Amino acid sequence: MFYKTAENRHGLPHDPFKAIVAPRPIGWISTRSRSGAVNLAPYSFFSAVSDDPKLVLFGSSGAKDSATFAVESGEFVANFASSHLANALVRSSAPAPRGVSEFAIAGVTERAASLVSAPLVAEAYAALECRVTQSFRPETLDGQPSETVIVMGQVVGIHIDERILRDGMIAVDLAEPLSRLGYLDYAVTREVFPMKRPRRPDASDLSAEPGLPVEVQR
Numbered sequence: 001m002f003y004k005t006a007e008n009r010h011g012l013p014h015d016p017f018k019a020i021v022a023p024r025p026i027g028w029i030s031t032r033s034r035s036g037a038v039n040l041a042p043y044s045f046f047s048a049v050s051d052d053p054k055l056v057l058f059g060s061s062g063a064k065d066s067a068t069f070a071v072e073s074g075e076f077v078a079n080f081a082s083s084h085l086a087n088a089l090v091r092s093s094a095p096a097p098r099g100v101s102e103f104a105i106a107g108v109t110e111r112a113a114s115l116v117s118a119p120l121v122a123e124a125y126a127a128l129e130c131r132v133t134q135s136f137r138p139e140t141l142d143g144q145p146s147e148t149v150i151v152m153g154q155v156v157g158i159h160i161d162e163r164i165l166r167d168g169m170i171a172v173d174l175a176e177p178l179s180r181l182g183y184l185d186y187a188v189t190r191e192v193f194p195m196k197r198p199r200r201p202d203a204s205d206l207s208a209e210p211g212l213p214v215e216v217q218r
């Protein structure tokens, strides 16, 4: 099937877009406003976009509290949730009035960050302390700014729960990262497989077979 998004006639019961761009990592964004209010909410329009410098961004559909607080304070923390925090993470997306901390609603613990004023989620398996580098409303094809607010930040400090390390590397089977699919669905990553990148220009040092490399097929 094919459909033009301008017409949006996909004929399906629900818009499939977010189910296609899936799984998406969830940035569990904690912020502190200039006046000291604490905020916590999940954002699946979230990703790392560069590792040198280390840049992450999240997209807010309208100027929600996380984006507003991050921009006014110039700081935010992206926390990462394991499967056992799924309920807490979803609870933190409650439309709480500004000034009410979703840490309490989610039942998670605030911990002071090292370099920024926003608190961390103590139970998260990792947290990235970020300083805002840019925020903007991306334009649509007609050149008009959209309602979306993109907040980009440079990672200035990284916390890792050492219980998710094995042989000095982050072990996905220990972290069990939660990600967002389409509709009401989420995924937990527990399984990984390694693949080398080609060194030769024609990739002839790697198998030409599509699918998993022979040595990792199950």
Ligand SMILES: Cc1cc2nc3c(=O)[nH]c(=O)nc-3n(C[C@H](O)[C@H](O)[C@H](O)COP(=O)(O)O)c2cc1C
Pocket (backbone or CB within 6 Å): 026, 039, 040, 041, 042, 043, 044, 045, 046, 059, 060, 061, 062, 064, 065, 066, 067, 089, 090, 092, 093, 094, 095, 096, 180
């Ligand atoms: C898993 C998950 C991912 C979400 N991702 C986004 C997102 O990327 N952008 C967005 O605007 N809202 C997203 N939401 C909804 C916000 O979390 C929700 O509107 C929340 O109340 C915003 O809180 P805030 O105003 O305190 O920032 C998501 C909700 C859930 C449960």
